[in-house]
Amino acid sequence: MADKNYYEILGIKRNATDDEIKEAYRKLARKYHPDWNRDDPNTAEAKMKEINGAYDTLKNKDKRKEYDKTLPKEREPDEHSSEVEKQYKIWFGNL
Numbered sequence: 001m002a003d004k005n006y007y008e009i010l011g012i013k014r015n016a017t018d019d020e021i022k023e024a025y026r027k028l029a030r031k032y033h034p035d036w037n038r039d040d041p042n043t044a045e046a047k048m049k050e051i052n053g054a055y056d057t058l059k060n061k062d063k064r065k066e067y068d069k070t071l072p073k074e075r076e077p078d079e080h081s082s083e084v085e086k087q088y089k090i091w092f093g094n095l
Contacts, residue, residue, distance in 0.1 A: 006054035006067065014068070018059070025055040 007014050010024040028051045030036070037044035057063045 004050070004054075005071070006058055009050055009054040010058065014071075016058075021055065021058050025051065025059075 007016070010016075010021065010028065012020055012024045016024070029048070032044050032047040032051060034041045034044040034048065057067050
């Protein structure tokens with residue numbers, strides 16, 4: 001199993017398109033690039049390494065396919081789950 005969820009790092013869904021992956025990467029790269037974060041270059045550099053690692057894997061179809069195999073399967077909704085989820089959101093919101 002993967003240590004870090006690359007989809008979460010880039011802030012995208014597992015079914016993201018190539019363009020969505022690229023867009024998320026570019027947005028985060030601008031935000032965390034060490035040249036733009038001179039007050040805390042060590043943190044920025046570490047974040048960029050994490051972002052670059054996620055992007056390197058997800059932009060390559062073969063690497064992404066292998067990576068996806070390491071993730072837990074997404075839960076298939078059953079006939080009652082949507083009603084339960086609606087009630088949960090009514091009571092607790094989007095926690």
